[in-house]
Amino acid sequence: MARLELKSVRKSFGSTAVIHGIDLVVEDGSFTVFVGPSGCGKSTLLRMIAGLEEVSSGEVHLDGIRCDHLLPSARGMAMVFQSYALYPHMNIHENLRFGLVCQKTPKAEIEPRIQRAAEILQISHLLDRKPSQLSGGQSQRVAIGRAIVKQPKAFLFDEPLSNLDAELRVKMRGEIVALHQRLKATMVYVTHDQVEAMTMADTIVVLRNGRIEQVGSPAELYARPVNQFVAGFLGSPQ
Numbered sequence: 001m002a003r004l005e006l007k008s009v010r011k012s013f014g015s016t017a018v019i020h021g022i023d024l025v026v027e028d029g030s031f032t033v034f035v036g037p038s039g040c041g042k043s044t045l046l047r048m049i050a051g052l053e054e055v056s057s058g059e060v061h062l063d064g065i066r067c068d069h070l071l072p073s074a075r076g077m078a079m080v081f082q083s084y085a086l087y088p089h090m091n092i093h094e095n096l097r098f099g100l101v102c103q104k105t106p107k108a109e110i111e112p113r114i115q116r117a118a119e120i121l122q123i124s125h126l127l128d129r130k131p132s133q134l135s136g137g138q139s140q141r142v143a144i145g146r147a148i149v150k151q152p153k154a155f156l157f158d159e160p161l162s163n164l165d166a167e168l169r170v171k172m173r174g175e176i177v178a179l180h181q182r183l184k185a186t187m188v189y190v191t192h193d194q195v196e197a198m199t200m201a202d203t204i205v206v207l208r209n210g211r212i213e214q215v216g217s218p219a220e221l222y223a224r225p226v227n228q229f230v231a232g233f234l235g236s237p238q
C-alpha cells in the first residue's frame with residue numbers, strides 16, 4: 001500500500017519544458033489513471049515517479065518519504081510496460097524469478113511468490129516456455145506477474161494494453177481491475193484511451209501539454225468537466 005505525492009514536479013529535456021509543475025496526491029490503494037493525448041507527458045511523469053527519469057525540479061514522496069533521489073529499485077514500485085520487456089533468453093519462470101534474485105528476496109520466499117503470481121494470472125502452465133512462444137495477451141500477463149512477485153507498494157502501468165487486439169484489450173482491462181481489487185495496491189495507469197480511463201479508474205487525471213487539466217472520478221469528470229478540452233476529450237455532453 002502506498003500514498004504518492006508529487007510536489008511542483010517539472011521536467012525539461014534540454015531547453016524544452018514538457019512537465020510544467022505538477023502537484024498531485026495519489027491516495028493509498030487508489031486506481032489512478034493519467035489520460036491525455038499522445039505527447040502530453042504521461043510517460044515522462046510516470047517514469048519520474050518510477051525513477052527511470054530524473055525530475056528537473058520538485059519532489060516525489062512515497063508514504064511521506066521523499067524518494068525522487070532514490071534509485072528505481074529502492075522505491076518499492078514496479079512498472080509494467082507496453083512492450084512487455086521480457087528477457088527473451090529466459091523462460092517464464094526465470095523471467096519471474098530474475099527480479100526477486102536482484103532484489104535479494106529470501107530464498108524460501110521466491111518459489112511461493114512465483115507460484116502465487118502465476119496462479120493469480122493463470123500462467124502456471126506457461127512457466128517452462130520462452131517469451132517467443134507466448135501470445136500477446138500471455139506476454140502481458142507475464143509482464144504483470146513480474147511486477148506482482150516483487151510485492152511492490154505501487155504498480156505503475158504505461159499503456160500496457162496498447163499492443164493487444166481490441167477484444168483482448170477489453171478482457172485485460174477487467175483482469176487488471178480485478179487484480180487491483182484483489183491486491184488492494186496503489187496503481188497508477190497511463191493511457192491515451194478515454195474509454196480505458198473511464199472504465200478502469202477510480203480517479204482520473206487529465207493531462208494536456210504537461211499540465212493537469214482536471215482530477216476527479218469518472219462520474220465527476222463526465223458530469224462536470226472544467227473546460228471544453230476535458231469535455232471534448234472525455235466525450236461529455238457540453
Ligand code: ADP
Pocket residue numbers: 013018036037038039040041042043044045
Ligand atoms: P506521452 O506518454 O503522453 O505520449 P511523453 O511523456 O512520452 O508523452 O512525451 C512528452 C514530451 O516529451 C513529448 O513532446 C516528447 O517528445 C518529449 N520527450 C519524451 N522523452 C524525451 C527524451 N528522452 N528526450 C527529449 N524529449 C522527450
Ligand code: MG
Pocket residue numbers: 042043044159
Ligand atoms: Mg507514453
